[in-house]
Amino acid sequence: MQETDKKTATPSAVAKAGGEPAQSAGEQHQYLTFTLGDDMFALGILAIREIIEYGQVTEVPMTPPFIRGVINLRGAVVPVVDLAVRFGRQSREITRRTCIVIVEVLSAKGRQEMGVVVDAVSEVLEIPEGDIEPAPEFGSRIRIDFIQGMGKVAGKFVVILDVNRVLSAEEVSIAASLGAMELPAAA
Template sequence: MTSATAPREPAQYVTIGIDREVFAIEVAIVREILDLQPITRLPHAPPFLVGMIDVRGQGVPTVDLRVKLGLPAAQPTANTRIVVLDVPQRGQSITVGVIADRVFEVTSLDERGLETPPQVGGRWRSDCIQAIGRSNGTFVIVFDIARLFAEDDAALLDMAAGTANDMADLMADGVS
């Protein structure tokens, strides 16, 4: 290391469980973590888009991460959580809720200890994996969230959020 290069602080991640795996999402894009709540289904939505939730008056499209990763859907448990994210897309951010089987903790992962994911296939989609690290002796799979919600999905989520907000406006107008 040269004198011009200062050591970087390890990046902070929220670790979540999906099936038997531990995944990590950058803390910087996590808005909040919620208990599972009622989800309003959207007609004709793709299977991964389970519907919309209300977060402080904002309609937030909600995605089942298990289904998005190519795993079968599972029944919610007492540990199921919705992680609300501000996902960077097209120079802005879209707000998305993702359903996780469980949320563990906020942890640090040193970028020097992150490895490129192997290209050997697996049970879930690997094109949305940024790196693999270790925390407390366990492998942690770091999501590439922007890639997980690629352009097509981002447009779909934007449309879902717009539809939900339009429906909320209509309901509010009808009540007054």
């Protein structure tokens, strides 16, 4: 697996993914894969805006435990969600490979950028629609409604997440209110 440069990485496949998602069974779909603990997950590349190094996250009081806080991304306040905690797990230790994946989700107010903390970004994979199975009815360590499908890659399964369900309307609403915060003036 290749490691994506985390400083302010935009994988080349992310940059090239500006077209419409593939529609027919014979076409490929691109997914950014990442790890949380020992598990491999994927998000559709069209929802990914960029990947940044884990840096200064400012905690915000009275938010749900899975919201780590906010970051300043080129002058915009972007809420950051800890996916491990969102999935009901313990928060993971921050390492040099920990990064924040900036995703775009749909909200009542339109599109909202949010950051999700992951242990490490792996690579961009193309998974044909025919190699994606429906979400299992049992046996998953995360909520079934968070799973868009199970992609078969090299004889193993990758959990493909539905970003709009993982970051549901309630969370997006909280995040949108955080994103509407004004940044303090520079001293």
